[in-house]
Amino acid sequence: MAFEVKPAAQPIYMVVGVPASGKSWVCSQLADEFFYVAHDAFMDTNKYLEAIRIGMQMASKPLLIETPFSVSQILEPLQKRGYRVHPVFIIESDKTLETRYRTRENKPIPTQHLSRQRTYAERAQKLQAFSGTSGDVLRYLQHAAGMGRSLQVRESNDGRHNVPTRGDAYDVGDKVVGRDGAPGIVVSVGEQTFVVQFADADVKFPVGTEAIRRPWPWE
Numbered sequence: 001m002a003f004e005v006k007p008a009a010q011p012i013y014m015v016v017g018v019p020a021s022g023k024s025w026v027c028s029q030l031a032d033e034f035f036y037v038a039h040d041a042f043m044d045t046n047k048y049l050e051a052i053r054i055g056m057q058m059a060s061k062p063l064l065i066e067t068p069f070s071v072s073q074i075l076e077p078l079q080k081r082g083y084r085v086h087p088v089f090i091i092e093s094d095k096t097l098e099t100r101y102r103t104r105e106n107k108p109i110p111t112q113h114l115s116r117q118r119t120y121a122e123r124a125q126k127l128q129a130f131s132g133t134s135g136d137v138l139r140y141l142q143h144a145a146g147m148g149r150s151l152q153v154r155e156s157n158d159g160r161h162n163v164p165t166r167g168d169a170y171d172v173g174d175k176v177v178g179r180d181g182a183p184g185i186v187v188s189v190g191e192q193t194f195v196v197q198f199a200d201a202d203v204k205f206p207v208g209t210e211a212i213r214r215p216w217p218w219e
Helices: 023-028 045-058 071-080 094-105 111-127 134-145
Strands: 002-007 012-016 035-037 063-066 085-090 130-132 152-155 175-177 183-189 193-197 202-206 209-214
Touching (some): 012 023, 012 071, 012 111, 012 134, 023 063, 023 134, 035 045, 045 071, 071 085, 085 111, 094 111, 130 134, 134 202
Parallel strands (some): 012 063, 012 085, 085 130
Antiparallel strands (some): 002 152, 002 209, 193 202
């Protein structure tokens, strides 16, 4: 038997980043994989939260949102509603931000944006959330939308054969297979993500998924 990981309910992936970090670019690349609720038309926090709530009722795939406001102003109300929110932080070098901002706005980037990014980096570490460049975040979200939903438990490290009810039921040492058939092994488990080591890369997957038992013709 193997276990195919299925989403329990639509999760929300919240892309956090300062201006010019690449939030809009990342989200625009993921229109086919996510139900994207753009913030541009909702510069009021409550209106944006209401748009997210409506999106949750309509969506047949995970939601993708941004944080034009304080992280807490978006994250905490959604968590109080019982939504599964996965913050993902874009952290770029100061030089990259300065170049992008000047190209976009034709003026130097305000110093408070650079200071805020350092705060975001600390927040990501505190939340044990994924962080990286805009390219790193794009790849992570692509895995979360596709490969992460297709992991299959091949063999449990402690010999368990019961169906795990959540992604964080994985233990270090559990053997899994990606959607493309690549074998991997769970090397760490955190509150927000668990990491699978494949031959070519270590990949983080979001927790909070349910699993169903199904036959699988292992060699």
